Amino acid sequence: MGAQPGRARSRDRWDQRSVPRSHRSNYAVLSLRVALALFGLALLTRLPFATMNLYAPDSVLYARAILAFDPLDQRPQPPGYLWYVLLLRAIDFVTHDPNRAMTIVSALAGAATVSLVYLLAARLYDERTGRVSAVFVLSAVTFWAYGGVAYPYTLLAALSTLCALLFWRALDPSASRVRRGTRLIAASAAWGIAIGFRSDLAIFLAPLWLLAAARATILTAGVSAACVAALVGGWVVASGFADGGLARFLEAVRIQSTFVEDRYSIFGNGPIAIYRNTYELARFLGRGLYFLIPLVAVTLSSADTRRIELRDRWRTAFMALWTLAPLPFYVFIHVGEYGYIFSMLPGLAILAARGAIGLAKGIRMPRVFPWIVAAVALGNAAIFLLSETPISARDVARHDRGIEEKAAFVRSMFVTETTVVVTAYDAVLVDYYLDRSYAVLAYDPAAMPSFTRPLTCPEVAAQNPCAGADVDVVLWDDLIRAEGPVWTERSMPHGARLRIGHALRASSLRVSEGLGVEIVR
Known part of the structure; x- marks a missing residue:
């Protein structure tokens, strides 16, 4: 018991050594x-x-x-x-x-x-x-x-x-x-x-x-x-x-x-x-x-x-x-x-x-x-x-504003029955901000790095309205690489972007190396 106060005083000095003496009591x-x-x-x-x-x-x-x-x-x-x-x-x-x-x-x-x-x-x-x-x-x-x-x-x-x-x-x-x-x-x-x-x-x-x-x-x-x-x-x-x-x-x-x-x-x-x-x-x-x-x-x-x-x-x-x-x-x-x-x-x-x-x-x-x-x-x-x-702050702001800007652009420019939104990472976000009204082709680049999927209605829009002989393919994720000549890019006001391709329903979507996306006949 006699050593306890000494240890306490030593501990106090250790905790307070950078505090001015006038403040040590407080x-x-x-x-x-x-x-x-x-x-x-x-x-x-x-x-x-x-x-x-x-x-x-x-x-x-x-x-x-x-x-x-x-x-x-x-x-x-x-x-x-x-x-x-x-x-x-x-x-x-x-x-x-x-x-x-x-x-x-x-x-x-x-x-x-x-x-x-x-x-x-x-x-x-x-x-x-x-x-x-x-x-x-x-x-x-x-x-x-x-x-x-x-x-x-x-x-x-x-x-x-x-x-x-x-x-x-x-x-x-x-x-x-x-x-x-x-x-x-x-x-x-x-x-x-x-x-x-x-x-x-x-x-x-x-x-x-x-x-x-x-x-x-x-x-x-x-x-x-x-x-x-x-x-x-x-x-x-x-x-x-x-x-x-x-x-x-x-x-x-x-x-x-x-x-x-x-x-x-x-x-x-x-x-x-x-x-x-x-x-x-x-x-x-x-x-x-x-x-x-x-x-x-x-x-x-x-x-x-x-x-x-x-x-x-x-x-x-x-x-x-x-x-x-x-x-x-x-x-x-x-x-x-x-x-x-x-x-x-x-x-x-x-x-x-x-x-x-x-x-x-x-x-x-x-x-x-x-x-x-x-x-x-x-x-x-x-x-x-x-x-x-x-x-960074700019990257987060671009991503944040880009979500609503991309969603507003898709809703204003594309018909639900003739549009497929492709996403590798943001399927839940896409469904949430597009109200599940558009067909979404979602995939995991790690689990499915390479595959080919027809763009026909039964393949890409089984749960959504689907019609027409043509289809607009919208690449949602910035990380996806648009390969081939059919794509156009639309930049959003805060820097996010969409890549858009127009193709026949008889075409297919080919994914390679996880993030490379191409429309093929």
Whole structure:
């Protein structure tokens, strides 16, 4: 007992060493004020980029789930994320706009992530690391973009960071065993609830729970495990009740799991899946980090920086498990979207902040530290605000406005009975914004990279009105390559485009190499 106050005083000095002496008595208040300021700044930088239309096919599935939760009918994809859907319903009750409801959640979750990263990094290291880490998350390109679209991935980052903060408090060496046990139970409850919003957190945060439980008593660990099991079980039962029965819900989960395993994982595709998933993961991380990559590399490669990081083995284990736990799943199973890497982004931003500090120390020029931080943050901000790269502000706006512009153009220029819309990735969006009134030829470039399909009514319009000896073929996706001489291009006001071909009904559509489309006789 006599050593406890000493550890507490040491801990206080460690947390407060970058805080002015006049403020040390009010460190918690100061920390909260900084967190609130960061939240407000992050929210202000997200709201101007909020999109007006549903961003992707999954966005449509969530919009449908607001009306009727049914994972077996892809409302939304299993396992359904029931707590997220219920949150959207509550906001939609006020906004009467599913897209607005989702973008509000995205913006709030993105802003919360910035604040939570600050709080966590300040407690892991110091105030300076906390503030720099928050700035790096604030200006991360894809994370900034996704704060304004109808997607749940900023919520993934927020929940992951919140649970990590709570688990780290449960590891606090300055706290008594009883207090650590109470904190572990609270963190476990938060984790159990978070799984109902994002079920992948069950896998990604399990190593952190084990790390925290390793320092608890057997009784506390057992109570914490029971708490998680009860909350996850409650979510499963509630999802089954909302989906028309537990058996129906579990069948939906089984079908979705089988689909992912067969289409993307190493179990269904062998070693080639590792290459494909790793390539996609590297692409998503690259566009999420950009100028943060060299700073992360400094932290991992510099002997001096690495020696500093390894001084606290519990902290090192915590950061490694939190940041890298999603990696095996993404490499061996599936990483399907830019937003997936948001489970890793907060940890990587903290490592980048440590790299910036280490770089300034390594070159023995501490005064350049603010310039390093500013250059990286402004560089990433410039990519988002000024460039035409994928998931930049301009790219998202072009995509957002392009959806409604393309839909309006098709409805005004083409007769439903003599038109076929071809899409590789956006079938759900096309059906949603064209009200299922046009025949849609949808295909998966990965599953069907090459095929030939007649343009006759029974082949392309079995469920839609179809007539005429001629047909207009409209290529919806910008990524599709129009091959052959019959195509004309129409550009939309904000930069999206449609390629249009006119052909006889007796012609066929030939797809090659996934995205090459040609009309042949």
